[in-house]
Amino acid sequence: xxxxxxxxxxxxxxxxxxxxxxxxxxxxxxxxxxxxxxxxxxxxxxxxxxxxxxxxxxxxxxxxxxxxxxxxxxxxxxxxxxxxxxxxxxxxxxxxxxxxxxxxxxxxxxxxxxxxxxxxxxxxxxxxxxxxxxxxxxxxx
Amino acid sequence: xxxxxxxxxxxxxxxxxxxxxxxxxxxxxxxxxxxxxxxxxxxxxxxxxxxxxxxxxxxxxxxxxxxxxxxxxxxxxxxxxxxxxxxxxxxxxxxxxxxxxxxxxxxxxxxxxxxxxxxxxxxxxxxxxxxxxxxxxxxxxxxxxxxxxxxxxxxxxxxxxxxxxxxxxxxxxxxxxxxxxxxxxxxxxxxxxxxxxxxxxxxxxxxxxxxxxxxxxxxxxxxxxxxxxxxxxxxxxxxx
Numbered sequence: 001x002x003x004x005x006x007x008x009x010x011x012x013x014x015x016x017x018x019x020x021x022x023x024x025x026x027x028x029x030x031x032x033x034x035x036x037x038x039x040x041x042x043x044x045x046x047x048x049x050x051x052x053x054x055x056x057x058x059x060x061x062x063x064x065x066x067x068x069x070x071x072x073x074x075x076x077x078x079x080x081x082x083x084x085x086x087x088x089x090x091x092x093x094x095x096x097x098x099x100x101x102x103x104x105x106x107x108x109x110x111x112x113x114x115x116x117x118x119x120x121x122x123x124x125x126x127x128x129x130x131x132x133x134x135x136x137x138x139x140x141x
Numbered sequence: 142x143x144x145x146x147x148x149x150x151x152x153x154x155x156x157x158x159x160x161x162x163x164x165x166x167x168x169x170x171x172x173x174x175x176x177x178x179x180x181x182x183x184x185x186x187x188x189x190x191x192x193x194x195x196x197x198x199x200x201x202x203x204x205x206x207x208x209x210x211x212x213x214x215x216x217x218x219x220x221x222x223x224x225x226x227x228x229x230x231x232x233x234x235x236x237x238x239x240x241x242x243x244x245x246x247x248x249x250x251x252x253x254x255x256x257x258x259x260x261x262x263x264x265x266x267x268x269x270x271x272x273x274x275x276x277x278x279x280x281x282x283x284x285x286x287x288x289x290x291x292x293x294x295x296x297x298x299x300x301x302x303x304x305x306x307x308x309x310x311x312x313x314x315x316x317x318x319x320x321x322x323x324x325x326x327x328x329x330x331x332x333x334x335x336x337x338x339x340x341x342x343x344x345x346x347x348x349x350x351x352x353x354x355x356x357x358x359x360x361x362x363x364x365x366x367x368x369x370x371x372x373x374x375x376x377x378x379x380x381x
Contacts, residue, residue, distance in 0.1 A: 094319075
């Protein structure tokens with residue numbers, strides 16, 4: 001009985017953390033669903049431990065040792081989450097590239113704009129190359 | 142020898158990352174050989190005086206706030222050239238390996254309308270560039286891959302010394318690979334229906350610094366580029 005209580009409290013604690021993160025806007029919509037699903041699955045598995053549901057499902061799909069079924073399911077879930085994260089990182093990287101390019105292009109346009117050129121001081125010379133080489137300053141400012 | 146290009150606006154794109162020692166002379170040489178062209182240096186988040194030196198040598202400088210790698214830097218140049226309605230664009234490395242004297246040779250097939258993308262090859266008997274044995278073998282393998290995938294018979298698919306017309310310029314402004322882009326860009330161009338030709342050019346040793354592709358990174362380069370070639374779709378979208 002204590003094992004079930006332990007599993008249940010862990011699941012509820014995990015779900016609580018997930019819900020708080022979602023409400024605070026720290027998880028994106030896609031990841032929110034994935035982690036809510038994972039928390040829900042943990043809760044159901046914990047709550048149905050006395051019914052031996054896990055063993056029945058494991059045996060039904062040909063897994064002799066029920067904890068192995070849990071392990072396979074967890075690894076599969078993590079693989080899906082990691083893949084989704086890789087896709088998200090690639091998308092973010094492409095957007096960052098685009099933003100950096102636009103920023104560089106915008107600076108050139110501003111520098112070349114006659115109206116701005118008339119009022120702005122001449123392009124600054126590099127004040128302290130050594131500081132920049134050491135990562136202490138950025139040129140142009 | 143400088144070149145006159147009547148009615149054709151040429152943008153020379155020079156990506157540079159921490160090339161403060163060579164960028165000034167590269168810009169100077171390019172301007173001497175092509176005074177009518179706009180020389181555009183993409184400072185790829187350098188931490189040295191690359192931007193200041195390029196600017197003082199007379200180049201237009203795009204400062205990228207973070208290091209994007211060669212692909213992102215070159216693409217910024219293509220976007221600039223597209224938005225400013227240039228007719229032709231040439232990529233020249235900021236390390237001094239590409240001899241600006243060869244620009245005329247590189248642009249000739251574009252000006253005569255024979256090609257949309259011209260690659261300067263160091264292996265076609267011009268100049269005495271030899272490179273290491275490993276590098277030559279690697280290039281031969283990649284050239285075979287490219288031939289198998291596209292039917293293009295090229296000797297130097299990794300050369301970054303290349304020129305495009307307005308069709309290629311528009312294509313690369315829209316889509317350009319992020320890292321190790323040369324071979325993949327060829328496949329993108331071929332898939333879009335661009336006519337690709339090679340011309341012999343002379344290349345020189347780097348003026349300063351060392352190549353970023355050596356040792357383990359060279360092995361990763363081969364693996365990464367080969368995978369990109371194999372996975373790249375063939376045919377389909379035509380741009381012409």
